[in-house]
Amino acid sequence: MHKNGPIALFFHGLVVAFVLAPLVVVCLVAFTPENTLSIPTTSFSLRWFEAIFKHPDFVPSFYNSLWLATLAATISIVLAVPAALAIDRYQFPGRDALNGLFLSPLIIPHLVLGVAFLRLFALIGATGSFAWLVLSHVIIVTPYVMRLVMASFTGMDRSAEQAAMTLGASHMTVFRRITAPMILPGITGGWLLAFINSFDELTMSIFVTSPQTVTLPVRMYMYATESIDPMMAAVSALMIALTAGAMLVIDRAFGLDKILVGEK
């Protein structure tokens, strides 16, 4: 009854082709044996993948981004879980304002945040500091964590907590043994979303990274504006492979649509 007609399927095919085209082309060009951006037709080569590891900048930037995203996502969880708990469970003056403040980075363009961080860091002498870069990423990813953690607080059945309370468990025990396990999917999903957003962030980071703290997206952007050779395609292909791998793992574990589209 709910079959799509031929026109609908044709349209769908075009959309899928449009969505995949640039990613497929990147992956093909990465294997070219030539010096120019061309799709290999006769022979394949891994030389541009080797070139990445010989390039002095890409590998350090990758590790830099990995550390940055791990720290930012973790710190964000540590800050957002108690804050979400307070906002969900308590009535206190300024509650709505704080909720708005924590979600505000979603409506402030990253460009504006980048400019604002740059000004602050310049004034307090923190330009080029990795620690401050981590904190700036915490700001950017916290809204995503807040939303997922809040959703799991609001959606949870509180009778188990009340039962534990009646049986004499302390507040801390109830949180550790009952509440925390129940919101764990929200926390894990939030962490992953935060990690990915931090790892891919470009617009804000390009303002506040220094030569020592350049992240992978910033490095790639700089490289792509200066020179166009197939090495950029090889880096991109690796990124796509990593993302696809991560997507599969997340999808098996939680359902990617749940994390990206939201709870149904």
Add this chain to the structure above:
Amino acid sequence: MKSRALTPWLLVSPATLLFLGLVVLPLILTVILSFHVYDHSSGIKDGFTVSHYVRVLTDDYYLTIFWRTLRLAALTTLICVLIGAPEAYVLSRMGDPWRSIFLLVIIGPLLVSVVVRAFGWSMLLGSTGLVNQTLRALGLDTVRLLYTETAIVIALVHVMLPFMVIPVWTALQKLDPAVEAAAWSLGASRFTALRRVVLPQVSLGMLSGSLIVFGLSASAFAIPGLLGGRRLKMAATLVYDEYMSELNWPLGAAIAIIVLAANLIIMLGYNRLVETRARRALG
């Protein structure tokens, strides 16, 4: 009793301190910076001036870039509605497992870095790229696509499409398919059922999707940076150049504040619109 009243404050205080220090304070500092005097030889100087705002809002060079930013963001939003909403509808009518597979295909690219996607388009649209190779193979004239507004819009649509599909998809999930079937059995044509039954239900999803797409497109950086070249600037690349090449921070800050203000005004205006529509929809 007293300690109970303190609990929420203790819980929110670490996050609050960080957000006050790293969102509110830097934004205030940036607003202040945008009113500072700038001198090309000695840099930022103390002293109040509105000259940066006056210059940005009267000089043709800046106005052209603002106008281009608004125009391309609006065009991107329109195309995203025209492609994203029907695509979400087609997806919602698919059977499993195709539905989940294609939903992943459509929204999965969200997780791939924007730089990668922009680079992919620059290869497709370049003078020797796949599009022009195809045109040549078909015996047609090649077209200049890279470093044009067309290239920027194509890549922006590609990046923003998931943000339109997701809210429309979510709205369609709430729609009972039996309602559409009821319209058909009562004699409505497929088109009428779509227009009178499905469309009103998903229009809120389309509105919130448009809001996100417009906001993100208007402040997009990597796409115009890589596909617009040095000459076709949009607001974000303009600010970047003012900061990094011209080193005129106060002027750059003024543009950033204008971008922020425009963004907030549009968001709030749109929210109003969505709320009135929602109220009307609820009767």
